[in-house]
Amino acid sequence: MPAVVGVGYYGFNTNTxxxxxxxxxxxxxxxxxxxxxxxxxxxxxxxxxxxxxxxEGFAIFDEFVPDQLGAVVKPTCTVCADFLYGxxxxxxxxxxxxxxxxxxEAHSKASDMKTFGEIxxxxxxxxxxxxVTRAHPYYFAALEMSYYMNKYCISEEAIAEVVVKNxxxxxxxxxxxxxxxxxxxxxxxxxxxxxxxxxIEIAERADGAIVFVVAxxxxxxxxxxxxxxxxGIGWWSETSSYDTRSFEALYAYKAxxxxxxxxxxxxxxxxxDIAEIDDRFAFKELQHIVALQxxxxxxxxxxxxxxxxxxxxxxxxxxxxxxxxxxxxxxxxGAQKSLEVVLQLRREAGxxxxxxxxxxAQCWRYIPTASGAVAVFGV
Amino acid sequence: xxxxxxxxxxxPSAEGTGLSDADISQKNVTYFEDHPNLxxxxxxxxxxxxxxxxxxxxxxxxxxCEKCRRVIFPPRIYCxxxxxPIDDWVYIKDTGVVQTFSISFIDPDAKPLEKPVIVAVxxxxxxxxNMGIMHIIDEVEPEKVYIGMRVKAVWRPESERKGTITDxxxxxxxxx
Amino acid sequence: MEVEVIKGLKFHKKQDxxxxxxxxxxxxRRMLETGKELSYYAVKQALEEAGxxxxxxxxxxxxxxxxxxxxxxxxxxxxxxxxxxxDRPYMRYFVGGGTAVFAPxxxxxxxxxxxxxxxxxxxxxxxxxxxxxxxxxFKYIWDPILDRPLKPNLIWIFALEMRRxxxxxxxxxxxxxxxxxxxxxNALDHPCSHVAGKITVEDVLNSEPMALPVRRLDVSPPxxxxxxLVMVAPHIARQLTDDPVxxxxxxxxLDTTHWTNRDLYFPRYTAEAARMAYRMAHITDPRKQIxxxxxxxxxxxxxxxxxxxxxxxxxxxAPILTKEGVTARDGDLPVCPSGGLLGVGNPxxxxxxxxxxxxxxxxxYRAGKRQVAKEVTTGIxxxxxxxxxxxxxxxxxxxx
Numbered sequence: 028m029p030a031v032v033g034v035g036y037y038g039f040n041t042n043t044x045x046x047x048x049x050x051x052x053x054x055x056x057x058x059x060x061x062x063x064x065x066x067x068x069x070x071x072x073x074x075x076x077x078x079x080x081x082x083e084g085f086a087i088f089d090e091f092v093p094d095q096l097g098a099v100v101k102p103t104c105t106v107c108a109d110f111l112y113g114x115x116x117x118x119x120x121x122x123x124x125x126x127x128x129x130x131x132e133a134h135s136k137a138s139d140m141k142t143f144g145e146i147x148x149x150x151x152x153x154x155x156x157x158x159v160t161r162a163h164p165y166y167f168a169a170l171e172m173s174y175y176m177n178k179y180c181i182s183e184e185a186i187a188e189v190v191v192k193n194x195x196x197x198x199x200x201x202x203x204x205x206x207x208x209x210x211x212x213x214x215x216x217x218x219x220x221x222x223x224x225x226x227i228e229i230a231e232r233a234d235g236a237i238v239f240v241v242a243x244x245x246x247x248x249x250x251x252x253x254x255x256x257x258x259g260i261g262w263w264s265e266t267s268s269y270d271t272r273s274f275e276a277l278y279a280y281k282a283x284x285x286x287x288x289x290x291x292x293x294x295x296x297x298x299x300d301i302a303e304i305d306d307r308f309a310f311k312e313l314q315h316i317v318a319l320q321x322x323x324x325x326x327x328x329x330x331x332x333x334x335x336x337x338x339x340x341x342x343x344x345x346x347x348x349x350x351x352x353x354x355x356x357x358x359x360x361g362a363q364k365s366l367e368v369v370l371q372l373r374r375e376a377g378x379x380x381x382x383x384x385x386x387x388a389q390c391w392r393y394i395p396t397a398s399g400a401v402a403v404f405g406v
Numbered sequence: 407x408x409x410x411x412x413x414x415x416x417x418p419s420a421e422g423t424g425l426s427d428a429d430i431s432q433k434n435v436t437y438f439e440d441h442p443n444l445x446x447x448x449x450x451x452x453x454x455x456x457x458x459x460x461x462x463x464x465x466x467x468x469x470x471c472e473k474c475r476r477v478i479f480p481p482r483i484y485c486x487x488x489x490x491p492i493d494d495w496v497y498i499k500d501t502g503v504v505q506t507f508s509i510s511f512i513d514p515d516a517k518p519l520e521k522p523v524i525v526a527v528x529x530x531x532x533x534x535x536n537m538g539i540m541h542i543i544d545e546v547e548p549e550k551v552y553i554g555m556r557v558k559a560v561w562r563p564e565s566e567r568k569g570t571i572t573d574x575x576x577x578x579x580x581x582x
Numbered sequence: 583m584e585v586e587v588i589k590g591l592k593f594h595k596k597q598d599x600x601x602x603x604x605x606x607x608x609x610x611r612r613m614l615e616t617g618k619e620l621s622y623y624a625v626k627q628a629l630e631e632a633g634x635x636x637x638x639x640x641x642x643x644x645x646x647x648x649x650x651x652x653x654x655x656x657x658x659x660x661x662x663x664x665x666x667x668x669d670r671p672y673m674r675y676f677v678g679g680g681t682a683v684f685a686p687x688x689x690x691x692x693x694x695x696x697x698x699x700x701x702x703x704x705x706x707x708x709x710x711x712x713x714x715x716x717x718x719x720f721k722y723i724w725d726p727i728l729d730r731p732l733k734p735n736l737i738w739i740f741a742l743e744m745r746r747x748x749x750x751x752x753x754x755x756x757x758x759x760x761x762x763x764x765x766x767x768n769a770l771d772h773p774c775s776h777v778a779g780k781i782t783v784e785d786v787l788n789s790e791p792m793a794l795p796v797r798r799l800d801v802s803p804p805x806x807x808x809x810x811l812v813m814v815a816p817h818i819a820r821q822l823t824d825d826p827v828x829x830x831x832x833x834x835x836l837d838t839t840h841w842t843n844r845d846l847y848f849p850r851y852t853a854e855a856a857r858m859a860y861r862m863a864h865i866t867d868p869r870k871q872i873x874x875x876x877x878x879x880x881x882x883x884x885x886x887x888x889x890x891x892x893x894x895x896x897x898x899x900a901p902i903l904t905k906e907g908v909t910a911r912d913g914d915l916p917v918c919p920s921g922g923l924l925g926v927g928n929p930x931x932x933x934x935x936x937x938x939x940x941x942x943x944x945x946x947y948r949a950g951k952r953q954v955a956k957e958v959t960t961g962i963x964x965x966x967x968x969x970x971x972x973x974x975x976x977x978x979x980x981x982x
Contacts, residue, residue: 047451084446122695508741
């Protein structure tokens with residue numbers, strides 16, 4: 028079973044005017060290699076980057092990857108997906124005997140994008156959706172939110188509770204730029220941007236880079252005392268037609284099922300100690316908690332209000348501050364989730380440390396997709 | 407599990423619906439047109455910022471790796487081979503040698519150019535071997551360009567320099 | 583450091599990987615079929631040849647080059663349905679033009695790792711969506727600071743590389759043009775071909791100049807198309823067929839971004855990728871052990887360049903082999919018997935159809951009129967891409 032033997036990150040900031048995307052990747056990579064105690068030029072067999080062309084502003088982003096990772100004239104590739112897909116790639120490469128040590132990188136240089144809404148709109152089906160309206164594509168999420176709230180009696184308060192919890196958690200996270208002390212009332216009094224969604228329920232963008240070093244078990248045991256095992260990994264795609272999908276995060280349910288099966292987890296809610304879940308829109312956290320079988324469809328609101336998912340609750344969710352606190356890291360979202368789980372499992376999370384042995388990280392591929400991935404980590 | 411392998415010719419003859427330029431211009435096909443407004447402003451970063459600012463002064467700057475002793479151009483803040491950070495800056499010359507060249511008759515959209523341009527990879531004097539950039543060559547007949555030709559940068563007047571690679575207008579042959 | 587002592591790749595995999603079916607659409611400019619539909623046609627053929635149903639497919643790998651061609655961001659999500667990725671794990675890999683062979687390499691590790699027993703690999707490219715010309719998309723592959731202000735065309739870098747190759751190895755354009763002549767003639771037998779034809783060396787040398795030394799007939803045309811491949815575990819292969827084709831070696835390698843800092847005359851990245859694949863496939867003398875090759879040939883000089891990178895010819899020897907007819911379909915080392923990209927067409931990643939699929943068909947003796955004259959056991963295919971940076975190599979054999 029492959030294990031994470033080194034992590035490094037740079038950020039997370041609302042803007043990074045002094046460093047290019049290459050340089051933040053370099054900073055994160057150097058830290059990860061130092062953490063793992065390896066020399067990338069000698070020890071690493073495979074490098075994987077997770078990037079989307081239009082998020083970077085290039086036609087072939089893969090070109091600009093090798094130098095800053097130490098990957099020149101080495102097996103290197105790009106996965107057009109979230110970091111967790113890259114981690115799955117490293118997992119498969121190791122299990123296939125193609126690599127003993129693999130490196131996975133993801134980053135966000137969201138501040139380089141000047142027309143973010145237009146770039147997301149560019150991902151829509153050109154015939155059916157793109158021409159419908161020039162409104163900011165966040166309305167996609169609002170439509171889904173509206174459906175989800177109605178179907179499962181989700182209260183506005185529960186969603187406000189997610190914002191309060193995550194932004195509150197972020198205050199203890201030095202690398203989270205969007206921490207804040209809020210109350211449910213203040214959230215409910217804040218303005219709507221896409222009814223029924225409030226502006227404060229949408230994660231702001233952030234910059235950052237994250238690098239993981241993953242190794243085959245035998246090697247992992249040799250080079251570190253605290254390997255974090257990748258016990259299970261899953262990824263799943265639902266459909267690309269916006270109008271026929273379930274709006275119930277089926278992708279997260281199926282990806283979770285795949286990862287849980289691999290990890291031998293039968294009752295996730297009992298066995299999992301910590302979860303880092305995609306909350307780029309606040310309601311998504313509730314939806315994803317249910318999809319990952321960490322709460323029942325109709326009880327999730329109640330549990331959220333009771334503080335079941337808070338830092339000192341029974342099942343802490345998004346202790347790092349989540350995307351609402353750390354920011355929308357685009358394809359590095361799953362990386363920030365995994366990073367938090369790994370730090371927690373290694374007991375290196377500082378003031379936000381909780382007691383845990385098994386954690387789950389989940390990501391979604393953002394609007395307008397219904398795809399996502401899940402990883403289960405354990406010590 | 408289904409039925410087992412079929413004997414078919416591989417690949418089977420596959421007709422498709424062809425398309426010519428006229429089909430588009432005469433709107434013979436149904437299509438949706440979109441002109442997305444995708445704008446980016448990339449942070450140049452530490453190495454490139456210094457490099458671009460030096461261009462304004464009419465100078466080329468490189469970095470030097472302490473370990474492998476290479477003078478690296480275009481500059482970066484890490485040596486990709488040694489994987490070490492670099493903070494040693496050196497000026498290099500604005501003369502160089504043509505490593506390879508091409509005479510281009512088309513623009514970026516594959517439309518014909520009025521006057522062909524000569525494009526070359528030029529290795530810069532003062533940097534390590536093979537440390538070159540792509541740039542334009544002018545003030546010479548295309549047929550007179552050869553690999554190994556020595557060239558010199560022709561700079562824009564200082565007032566017109568903006569800190570881009572085009573602050574060098576082009577490179578011209580260096581006599582003697 | 584201890585790592586060094588215990589390391590040393592042994593290529594221990596969970597299970598072997600067999601190819602049991604392949605499909606591709608015609609390569610041509612088209613407007614009626616969308617990218618999704620093209621993918622569907624290719625997948626349908628591949629599954630039909632394999633004798634499988636879409637329900638049997640456990641995971642899907644998509645290979646597709648720049649989003650800018652289709653004009654859709656997150657293109658993989660858009661193509662999802664056509665590629666058969668609905669309701670199953672689905673992932674897209676992208677290494678520029680190298681994707682044509684990289685996507686099957688990714689399919690290989692999906693199966694070899696034991697995560698999937700049946701993996702469908704789909705490659706799609708629809709370049710004609712991009713206006714005014716597919717090459718417009720390539721404006722955005724350049725470094726925004728160093729290259730883009732010079733308003734480069736993609737052909738430039740290839741012209742620069744070709745000139746360097748000709749200069750260092752003392753090769754004449756006539757010798758290079760022979761590749762174009764051979765491949766376009768081979769493509770006459772390919773039902774999917776776009777630009778097959780009987781041409782002469784003079785036709786190539788007199789064709790319209792694009793970026794000298796590159797002329798119109800040195801270049802493969804942009805096309806639309808899709809290709810698909812079914813990769814399975816041994817126990818599935820046994821149920822489907824008596825003679826599957828096995829993947830015996832894979833390799834990939836990415837060189838530095840700073841292409842102007844390299845000597846372009848030799849493709850180091852391809853040589854390194856081949857070294858990895860040969861080690862895995864236990865190939866020590868590629869020239870002798872490999873029976874049929876499909877190196878990436880978007881430009882005629884590239885076939886020669888890549889043959890040298892793959893060790894199928896010594897440096898500077900590939901043009902001589904071509905002249906002597908060794909690389910012809912009835913030669914001792916048939917190269918691009920499909921007609922390659924120069925003859926069949928170049929829909930970037932969908933080139934998988936004339937690279938990986940072709941070697942599969944050749945080794946399975948199912949290539950029909952294109953079947954090479956000699957007896958074949960081992961074949962190699964290779965692709966290349968990014969800023970002349972990546973080499974992706976796959977070695978296959980009809981013996982396990």
